[in-house]
Amino acid sequence: MVNKMGDVTLHPNSWLKEMARLNPSKWNMSRSCRASLAIALPMLVGYYTHTLMYTMWISMGAMFPSIGERDAPYGFTVRKILISAPIGVSGFLMGYLNTWGLDWGWIVLIMSAVGFAMAIASSYSATISIGCLQFMVMAAVSLGNPEIGHFWMSSLLLLGGASFYLLLLYLEKWICPHHIRRDAIEQVLHALIALCQKKIEQADVESARLQFNMKYEALYTLMLQKRYQALGHNIVWDQTAEVVQNMDNLFAIIMATQNRDEIAQIQTCLQQMVQALVQDQRLEPGHPDGLAQWQALNDLTLALWGRAPVSATPQNLPQRALNLRLTLQKLSPGRATVRSALALALCTAIGYAIRWVDDVSHWYWVPMTVSIVMKPELGSIFVRAVQRTVGTAAGVVLGGLLLALVPVGPLFILIIAAITFVLPWLAPRNYALTAFAITPLVLVLIDFLSPARSGMQYADLRLLDTLMGCAIVLLFGYLLWPRRHASELQESMAQARQAIAHYLQLVLDHRLQPESADVSEARRAAYGKLVDMRAALQKSMAEPPPAGYEAAAWFPLVACAARLCDAITVYSASASAQPDEQEWAWLQQMPQAIAGLQSLPELPAQLLDGHSPESQLIASIRKETHTRERLYEKAVAPTAAAAT
Incomplete structure (x- = not known):
C-alpha cells in the first residue's frame, strides 16, 4: 500500500520483514581464517602457558579490526587500524578516573562530555568513527571493572592484538593478495582499451561498447554495495565514485573522437594506467603533445592516484x-551533527548514572550498549536498538551455555574459533547477527575478568543491561528528538x-x-x-x-x-x-x-x-x-x- 506522497506505509508485517532482511555478503575465506586465527590463537597460547588472563586481552584487541574490516585496498585497511586502534585502546585509561577516587558525579559529567566530543569527531571519517566507538566501549569496561588495576597494561595488550591482526594481514598480502576494487577498475580500463582498438581498426564498436557497459555497471554496482556496507564516511569509495564518473566521461570522449592518432594516444595512456595499477605504482598526470583529450585523461589519473597539492598563493594572508x-x-560541525552529539551526551550521562541505583559491576553494559547503538553513522538508532536486543538475546543463550557446559580447553577454544570464523561473513548481513556472534566472545572475556559472575546468571544480567541501554537510547536518544524521514x-x-x-x-x-x-x-x-x-x-x-x-x-x-x-x-x-x-x-x-x-x-x-x-x-x-x-x-x- 502506497500513500499519495509516495511513501511506503501501513504494513507492519512488511516492516518486520525489512528489519529481518539479510544484506548480500560474499564469504571471504581469507578474512574468516585471519579473524579466527587472530582471536583463537592467543587464547590457545594462553591456555597452554597459563597466561589466559593476559592473552584474552590480545584476542579482544584483534576482534575489533576483524569486525570492522570491509573490502578496501590493503593500504587503506592498514591505515584504518593504525589510526583507530590507538584511539580505541586509549579509552581503557579512563579507568583511572575511578581508581583515583574521583566522585562519580564528576565521572558522569566527564564521560558525557567525552561522548559529545567523540560524536563530533566521528562525523569526520569512518576511521576516526571506529576508533571513537572503541574508545567509548573500552572506557565503559575499564570504569566498570576497577579491579583490573593496571589499565595501561591492558591497553598495551589490546594494542598488541591489533598489531597481531596487522601481521596476519601483511602475511595474506604477501602470500595470497586480494584486490576486489582494483580488479574491477582494471576490467573497465581494459574495456576502454578494447574500445579504442576497435576505433583504430575502424571496426564495428558495438561489441566493445557492450563490454564496457557491462564492466562499468559491475564497478558501479560494486561501489554502491561496498559503500552501503561501509562504516561511516569512506574515502576509498568516495574516490571510486570520482573514478567511475571520469571513466564515464572518457568513454563519451572516445566514442566522439574520430581521429585515429588521438585514439591511439588515448589507448597508450590507458595501457600505462593499467600497468601502474597492477604494479601498485603511482602514475603522474601528463600533457601529451597534440592530444586534445589530455584533460579527461588527467582527471581519471588524478581520481585513481589522488589529486596534486594546490599551489595557490593567497594575496593578503600568510x-x-x-x-x-x-x-x-x-x-x-553542522546542526544535525551537533544534535546527534547532544543526544549521545545525554544518553551517556544517563547510562553512567545507572551505577547510582545499580552498583553491581555488570552495570557498565548499559553505557556500553548506549555507545554502540547511538552511533548514527552505523545505522538507524531505532533499527539498531531492536536488532541489538534480538541478537544479544540469542547470543546470551549461546554464550551462557558455552560458559556453563564447556570447560576451558581445546574444545572451548575451537568453538570460539568457529564463531569468529563466521563473524566477517555475518557482520555485513544484519546487525542482529553481528550482536549474536559478538556476545559469546565478550561474555568469555568478562568470565575471565570476573570469574564470580560467570555462567548463565551473568549472561542473564548481560541481557537485562542491554535491554536497559536500548530503552535509554530509544527514549532519550530517539523519541525525544525531532525526526525527519524520507x-x-x-x-x-x-x-x-x-x-x-x-x-x-x-x-x-x-x-x-x-x-x-x-x-x-x-x-x-x-x-x-x-x-x-x-x-x-x-x-x-x-x-x-x-x-x-x-x-x-x-x-x-x-x-x-x-x-x-x-x-x-x-x-x-x-x-x-x-x-x-x-x-x-x-x-x-x-x-x-x-x-x-x-x-x-x-x-x-x-x-x-x-x-x-x-x-x-x-x-x-x-x-x-x-x-x-x-x-x-x-x-x-x-x-x-x-x-x-
Missing part, C-alpha cells in the same frame, strides 16, 4: 594561517547547494579579501552543510533494504558537492587581481546555477580551456554540475519507481 583557518572551518536527503542536498552557492557569491564579492569574516562564515556554513549531508546519508543508508540501498546511490552526490566546495576554496586563495572581463561575467552567473535557480549556461570552448583561476573554477563548476545532474537522475530513479 599561507600557514589561511590553511589553518580553512582546516578549522572544514571541521566545523525528505531528509533531498532537504540536506538542497541546503548544501544553497550554502555552496552563497559561499561562491561571497568569494566573488570579496575576491581581494579572502580573509573576510563574511567569507569565513560562509565557508564554515558550506562545509557544515556537507557534514550534515553525510550524516543524513549515513542514517538513511543504514536503514533496512531497500531504503538503505536506494540511499547508497546518493553518496556520489556528496563527493561531487565536496569537490565543488573545495574548488571554490582553492579559488578564494588564488583569485586574479584583475580577471578577464568575459571570464568574470560568466563566473558571476555560476552561483545561480549551483543553487539551481537557473540552468547552467552554454560556455564557449576557449573559456573552458583557459588556465586562469577564473577559467579553471568555471570548468570545475561545469563538470561537477553536469556530473551532479546525471547522478541525481540515478539517485531519484529508485525512489520514483517505488512510489509508482
Whole structure:
C-alpha cells in the first residue's frame, strides 16, 4: 500500500520483514581464517602457558579490526587500524578516573562530555568513527571493572592484538593478495582499451561498447554495495565514485573522437594506467603533445592516484594561517551533527548514572550498549536498538551455555574459533547477527575478568543491561528528538547547494579579501552543510533494504558537492587581481546555477580551456554540475519507481 506522497506505509508485517532482511555478503575465506586465527590463537597460547588472563586481552584487541574490516585496498585497511586502534585502546585509561577516587558525579559529567566530543569527531571519517566507538566501549569496561588495576597494561595488550591482526594481514598480502576494487577498475580500463582498438581498426564498436557497459555497471554496482556496507564516511569509495564518473566521461570522449592518432594516444595512456595499477605504482598526470583529450585523461589519473597539492598563493594572508583557518572551518560541525552529539551526551550521562541505583559491576553494559547503538553513522538508532536486543538475546543463550557446559580447553577454544570464523561473513548481513556472534566472545572475556559472575546468571544480567541501554537510547536518544524521514536527503542536498552557492557569491564579492569574516562564515556554513549531508546519508543508508540501498546511490552526490566546495576554496586563495572581463561575467552567473535557480549556461570552448583561476573554477563548476545532474537522475530513479 502506497500513500499519495509516495511513501511506503501501513504494513507492519512488511516492516518486520525489512528489519529481518539479510544484506548480500560474499564469504571471504581469507578474512574468516585471519579473524579466527587472530582471536583463537592467543587464547590457545594462553591456555597452554597459563597466561589466559593476559592473552584474552590480545584476542579482544584483534576482534575489533576483524569486525570492522570491509573490502578496501590493503593500504587503506592498514591505515584504518593504525589510526583507530590507538584511539580505541586509549579509552581503557579512563579507568583511572575511578581508581583515583574521583566522585562519580564528576565521572558522569566527564564521560558525557567525552561522548559529545567523540560524536563530533566521528562525523569526520569512518576511521576516526571506529576508533571513537572503541574508545567509548573500552572506557565503559575499564570504569566498570576497577579491579583490573593496571589499565595501561591492558591497553598495551589490546594494542598488541591489533598489531597481531596487522601481521596476519601483511602475511595474506604477501602470500595470497586480494584486490576486489582494483580488479574491477582494471576490467573497465581494459574495456576502454578494447574500445579504442576497435576505433583504430575502424571496426564495428558495438561489441566493445557492450563490454564496457557491462564492466562499468559491475564497478558501479560494486561501489554502491561496498559503500552501503561501509562504516561511516569512506574515502576509498568516495574516490571510486570520482573514478567511475571520469571513466564515464572518457568513454563519451572516445566514442566522439574520430581521429585515429588521438585514439591511439588515448589507448597508450590507458595501457600505462593499467600497468601502474597492477604494479601498485603511482602514475603522474601528463600533457601529451597534440592530444586534445589530455584533460579527461588527467582527471581519471588524478581520481585513481589522488589529486596534486594546490599551489595557490593567497594575496593578503600568510599561507600557514589561511590553511589553518580553512582546516578549522572544514571541521566545523553542522546542526544535525551537533544534535546527534547532544543526544549521545545525554544518553551517556544517563547510562553512567545507572551505577547510582545499580552498583553491581555488570552495570557498565548499559553505557556500553548506549555507545554502540547511538552511533548514527552505523545505522538507524531505532533499527539498531531492536536488532541489538534480538541478537544479544540469542547470543546470551549461546554464550551462557558455552560458559556453563564447556570447560576451558581445546574444545572451548575451537568453538570460539568457529564463531569468529563466521563473524566477517555475518557482520555485513544484519546487525542482529553481528550482536549474536559478538556476545559469546565478550561474555568469555568478562568470565575471565570476573570469574564470580560467570555462567548463565551473568549472561542473564548481560541481557537485562542491554535491554536497559536500548530503552535509554530509544527514549532519550530517539523519541525525544525531532525526526525527519524520507525528505531528509533531498532537504540536506538542497541546503548544501544553497550554502555552496552563497559561499561562491561571497568569494566573488570579496575576491581581494579572502580573509573576510563574511567569507569565513560562509565557508564554515558550506562545509557544515556537507557534514550534515553525510550524516543524513549515513542514517538513511543504514536503514533496512531497500531504503538503505536506494540511499547508497546518493553518496556520489556528496563527493561531487565536496569537490565543488573545495574548488571554490582553492579559488578564494588564488583569485586574479584583475580577471578577464568575459571570464568574470560568466563566473558571476555560476552561483545561480549551483543553487539551481537557473540552468547552467552554454560556455564557449576557449573559456573552458583557459588556465586562469577564473577559467579553471568555471570548468570545475561545469563538470561537477553536469556530473551532479546525471547522478541525481540515478539517485531519484529508485525512489520514483517505488512510489509508482
